[in-house]
Amino acid sequence: MIKVRDFMTRDLTAVTEDAPLIEAAEILSLRELSGMPVVNKQNEVVGYISEKDIITSIFPEQVKIENPDVIGFGNLSQVVKKLNQVGEANVKDYMSKHASCVKEDTPAPDVAAIMLNKDLKRVPVIRNKRLVGIVDRSSLSRILLEEGSF
Amino acid sequence: MIITVTLNPAFDHILFLPELHLGKFNRVQSTIRMPGGKGVNVACSLAVLGEETVATGFLGGHGCSMFERTLRKIGVTTNFIYVDQEIRTDFFLIEEKKNRQSLVVEKGSSIELRYLNSFKSNFERLLSSAELVEIGGSLPKGVAPNFVKELVSLANKKKVKVVLNLPEKLLLECLSGTDLFIVYPDLRENKRMFGEDIYKPSARLNIAKELLKRGSEIVILKYGNLNYIVATKEEMWEGEIELPKSSVLIGVRDAMLAGFIHNYLAKNNVGEALKYALGSGRSAAKNIRNYPASKKEVEEFLLMAKVRKVS
Numbered sequence: 001m002i003k004v005r006d007f008m009t010r011d012l013t014a015v016t017e018d019a020p021l022i023e024a025a026e027i028l029s030l031r032e033l034s035g036m037p038v039v040n041k042q043n044e045v046v047g048y049i050s051e052k053d054i055i056t057s058i059f060p061e062q063v064k065i066e067n068p069d070v071i072g073f074g075n076l077s078q079v080v081k082k083l084n085q086v087g088e089a090n091v092k093d094y095m096s097k098h099a100s101c102v103k104e105d106t107p108a109p110d111v112a113a114i115m116l117n118k119d120l121k122r123v124p125v126i127r128n129k130r131l132v133g134i135v136d137r138s139s140l141s142r143i144l145l146e147e148g149s150f
Numbered sequence: 151m152i153i154t155v156t157l158n159p160a161f162d163h164i165l166f167l168p169e170l171h172l173g174k175f176n177r178v179q180s181t182i183r184m185p186g187g188k189g190v191n192v193a194c195s196l197a198v199l200g201e202e203t204v205a206t207g208f209l210g211g212h213g214c215s216m217f218e219r220t221l222r223k224i225g226v227t228t229n230f231i232y233v234d235q236e237i238r239t240d241f242f243l244i245e246e247k248k249n250r251q252s253l254v255v256e257k258g259s260s261i262e263l264r265y266l267n268s269f270k271s272n273f274e275r276l277l278s279s280a281e282l283v284e285i286g287g288s289l290p291k292g293v294a295p296n297f298v299k300e301l302v303s304l305a306n307k308k309k310v311k312v313v314l315n316l317p318e319k320l321l322l323e324c325l326s327g328t329d330l331f332i333v334y335p336d337l338r339e340n341k342r343m344f345g346e347d348i349y350k351p352s353a354r355l356n357i358a359k360e361l362l363k364r365g366s367e368i369v370i371l372k373y374g375n376l377n378y379i380v381a382t383k384e385e386m387w388e389g390e391i392e393l394p395k396s397s398v399l400i401g402v403r404d405a406m407l408a409g410f411i412h413n414y415l416a417k418n419n420v421g422e423a424l425k426y427a428l429g430s431g432r433s434a435a436k437n438i439r440n441y442p443a444s445k446k447e448v449e450e451f452l453l454m455a456k457v458r459k460v461s
Contacts, residue, residue: 009222010222010225010226010227010228011218011222011227011228011229012204012227012228012229012276013229016271016275023268027232030210030232030233030234031232039275041274041275041278042275042278042279043275043276043278043279130278130279132227133227
């Protein structure tokens, strides 16, 4: 059976929990990512920060944004300007603290189920809590297309 | 896990043509484009040899994702800091009729302080699960030589072995007050170190002794296409392997280093590691890439390597 290690993306792009939100915004924008893992000083995954979390942080609590995805990072300079107004906000203030992670030996159907059930675009892969890669929807669909089934 | 650091990576563009006519129109016969830079070459070679390797450094511009994707296909884990600059390109001109190879390199983009800080904190995180770090290549604009020394000190603090694969001037900056596992000076530009000519046997001995004195555990010196000496405080080895005349030499010296690291970490034997390293370099030369074709091919080529203990 195909396991996560067979198709995960071996990339460790992440941000630390103490990093300013602006840094996270810039990384996501430069890399054109929807979100990334948040790690501590030992590279252990402690959360997940998405474009959506950052967009939400820009607006005051009273303003409910129905669908933050539609705003996106199309204009990073505007986002940065707004983030400067938010102040010294850190990643840990806005990240999701319960990031769903999988291990390298997790079977592909299990990670597919997690992503579908929780509506996740990307899932960090960990070994002894440390980040070793990422599974995204495109790599999952590639496996599905190549293999036909798991 | 092994970390390789390439602060100034490049796309290597190899252009094959019968002969270059300066000042005239030239059409190339074929082209190879691949990720390059000293640390990147070492990372690719280590991954082919089966080591878990993370490549880090600075990347920027439109070519980044292709750069990283290519590395991941070879088996390297990527962890680059993205900057708002374009990655540089190095051009290798291979004139087949003339049996001549020329290299034209770009200087690289300028790195802002905030990216240097991000790199440092990312590097520290990587060190927490690393066994060895290899730092290779030149510096981009905006990065002072002292920055490399800082990286070495951080690795020393975490007891991670350090391999330096740097040009002489930069290497000298990192020698005092640091613990170095392997020192491998890049002397391609002037073929000299400490004012001594690398092609003279007595000079090689002096250079090796001086580098050992300055704190390196192992010194590797290259003085031909694939001619090496490896020295420790206890022993010195010489080795060579024959290369076909038309071999493309891009990344060969880095593949050699990767072979040495891979074998020495497993067996702790200088002579054997040198033999393996020569097989690795020879395979990369045949592969016309900056890494060996396969572990199997390295093991076949190492049988052709001639090594002997000098002292």
